Every structure is written in structure tokens, then in C-alpha cells.
């Protein structure tokens with residue numbers, strides 16, 4: 001089945017298969033990232049800039065600010081969750097864990 005992924009309300013929400021599944025308001029800890037100089041960035045998310053799918057993964061790039069050093073910008077692609085291939089149900093990642101963004105190459 002095809003998964004349809006959108007951002008809504010100027011990037012405040014991700015919707016998967018026409019259901020709002022994830023709000024943007026979270027801190028995202030990033031490791032191995034290009035967002036700023038911090039070894040682990042603590043990015044206060046302000047909005048989803050781009051959303052997409054990679055097979056069953058739902059990914060997004062987030063605009064925000066690192067609360068450690070104050071840099072702002074847009075993250076690489078972060079996994080937001082996965083979609084169950086049979087039911088279309090979205091299973092979110094844990095925002096409080098440490099994430100490794102993919103570099104933006106596509």
C-alpha cells in the first residue's frame with residue numbers, strides 16, 4: 001500500500017495516511033549531525049520543513065534551534081517512525097532518545 005505523508009499547519013504536524021500522528025513540539029537530541037558544532041545537539045523543534053518516506057520509514061527535516069549553543073537551522077533527515085505495511089498504522093520513534101540524521105543528499 002502507498003503511504004501518504006504530509007506536513008500540516010505550517011509544519012506543526014506530520015500526518016500519515018490522513019491522520020495527525022506527530023506534533024513538532026519536542027527536543028530532539030542529535031548525534032553525528034551537521035546542525036551545529038555541538039557533539040550532541042539539543043534542538044528545540046519549531047516546525048517540520050520537509051517530510052518524506054523511505055520504504056516504511058517516515059522521515060522529516062526539522063527547523064529549530066540548538067539550546068546548547070544557540071545555532072538555528074534545519075536538520076538532516078530524521079526518522080519519525082515506521083508504518084505497518086499491513087494496517088498502515090504509524091509507530092513513532094521516541095523523540096527523547098538520541099537520533100542520527102541522514103545527511104541531506106537527495
Ligand SMILES: [Zn+2]
Nearest residue numbers: 036038066069
Ligand atoms: Zn549546538
